[in-house]
Amino acid sequence: MSDMAEMPVAVAVLVGLLVVGGAALTAAGCLGLARLGTFYERIHAPTLGTSFGALLVLAGSAVYFTAGGGRLAVHEVLIFVFVSITTPVTLMLLAQAALHRDRAEGSDEVPPPIDSDAA
Amino acid sequence: MSATILAGSLVAAQIMLVLAMAATAYRMIRGPRAQDRILALDAFYVNAMLLLVTFGIRTGTTLYFEVALAIGLLGFVGTVALAKFLMRGEVIE
Amino acid sequence: MSRILPYPALAAALLVMWLLLNQSVAPGQMLLGSIVGVLAALAMAALRPEKPRIRRLGLVLRLVALVTIDVARSNLAVARIVLAGGRREQTSAFLHVPLRLTDRHGLAVLACIVTATPGSAWLEYSPARSCVLIHVLDLIDEQQWIDTLTNRYETLLLEIFQ
Numbered sequence: 001m002s003d004m005a006e007m008p009v010a011v012a013v014l015v016g017l018l019v020v021g022g023a024a025l026t027a028a029g030c031l032g033l034a035r036l037g038t039f040y041e042r043i044h045a046p047t048l049g050t051s052f053g054a055l056l057v058l059a060g061s062a063v064y065f066t067a068g069g070g071r072l073a074v075h076e077v078l079i080f081v082f083v084s085i086t087t088p089v090t091l092m093l094l095a096q097a098a099l100h101r102d103r104a105e106g107s108d109e110v111p112p113p114i115d116s117d118a119a
Numbered sequence: 120m121s122a123t124i125l126a127g128s129l130v131a132a133q134i135m136l137v138l139a140m141a142a143t144a145y146r147m148i149r150g151p152r153a154q155d156r157i158l159a160l161d162a163f164y165v166n167a168m169l170l171l172v173t174f175g176i177r178t179g180t181t182l183y184f185e186v187a188l189a190i191g192l193l194g195f196v197g198t199v200a201l202a203k204f205l206m207r208g209e210v211i212e
Numbered sequence: 213m214s215r216i217l218p219y220p221a222l223a224a225a226l227l228v229m230w231l232l233l234n235q236s237v238a239p240g241q242m243l244l245g246s247i248v249g250v251l252a253a254l255a256m257a258a259l260r261p262e263k264p265r266i267r268r269l270g271l272v273l274r275l276v277a278l279v280t281i282d283v284a285r286s287n288l289a290v291a292r293i294v295l296a297g298g299r300r301e302q303t304s305a306f307l308h309v310p311l312r313l314t315d316r317h318g319l320a321v322l323a324c325i326v327t328a329t330p331g332s333a334w335l336e337y338s339p340a341r342s343c344v345l346i347h348v349l350d351l352i353d354e355q356q357w358i359d360t361l362t363n364r365y366e367t368l369l370l371e372i373f374q
Contacts, residue, residue: 012121016128
């Protein structure tokens with residue numbers, strides 16, 4: 001906490017805005033996870049946190065450490081690249097698993113496989 | 120002045136992230152199906168990671184970033200394994 | 213060249229990642245990172261995936277800019293939908309989109325873009341019919357979504373990969 005007090009006010013405001021904005025977006029996404037009605041609607045919610053939610057929080061951290069610590073912040077870049085690449089993969093796998101399970105149970109809420117008939 | 124601004128916004132961000140974690144935990148407990156729980160677990164991991172980043176800013180140490188990366192990795196592998204399990208009933212085919 | 217270092221871009225990316233992780237450009241770290249990169253490239257070659265051919269590098273930057281703008285826009289849209297609560301009418305739906313893109317790498321990139329954008333998710337692709345099933349959270353105009361997908365992204369990806 002020692003270098004916090006020496007930081008210019010403008011930088012502090014910028015970091016604060018980025019971090020709060022990112023956290024707010026992530027929270028909105030997770031609220032959607034709790035609120036939306038069906039699984040296929042809920043699958044859209046976490047991408048809020050992993051796209052711009054994470055981007056803003058990590059950008060805030062990068063600005064803070066670059067301005068205050070004298071170190072060029074690079075770990076944040078790595079974390080963001082990793083999160084933004086892996087999340088679509090997990091979501092697609094989960095969606096396919098859910099489709100597969102719903103079809104196996106004969107649910108009429110999901111469309112039939114594309115190959116099976118004239119879809 | 121800037122210390123107050125930073126500390127205040129960090130606390131606000133942390134409260135929001137904890138609320139987000141509570142929402143995902145609710146979905147994890149409530150279900151209703153296995154895929155909902157796994158989706159919630161994945162979001163939970165991401166929230167925990169972002170919370171750790173805010174802790175890192177607060178304490179000014181870079182140690183937290185390595186932990187955040189490790190959490191991200193474990194979350195990815197765990198979710199993929201669970202999704203695979205849902206699809207086939209086996210993790211390794 | 214291709215026998216010793218089958219995937220030069222992959223090896224270079226791993227080296228950069230290694231250096232970023234260690235936060236140093238010391239010769240020792242360079243050496244270790246290069247070893248990791250080359251070994252991973254050799255392991256990748258053992259799997260023998262077909263190599264992506266990126267035709268026009270300049271278009272990749274344009275695609276990244278386009279995706280960033282769209283993701284930002286749909287972030288706000290989805291946040292608004294969630295915060296508006298459950299009183300809105302049901303507007304989420306499944307949607308079939310026919311595609312002209314058949315390159316595997318192009319399809320993978322398109323799938324990641326669609327899923328990473330809040331408000332749309334890629335569910336299933338049929339190579340036989342070259343048709344994709346997506347789920348859209350806020351579907352107002354079906355044709356508009358199909359147009360966005362095919363004109364905005366698919367055309368670019370076709371130029372980059374095929």
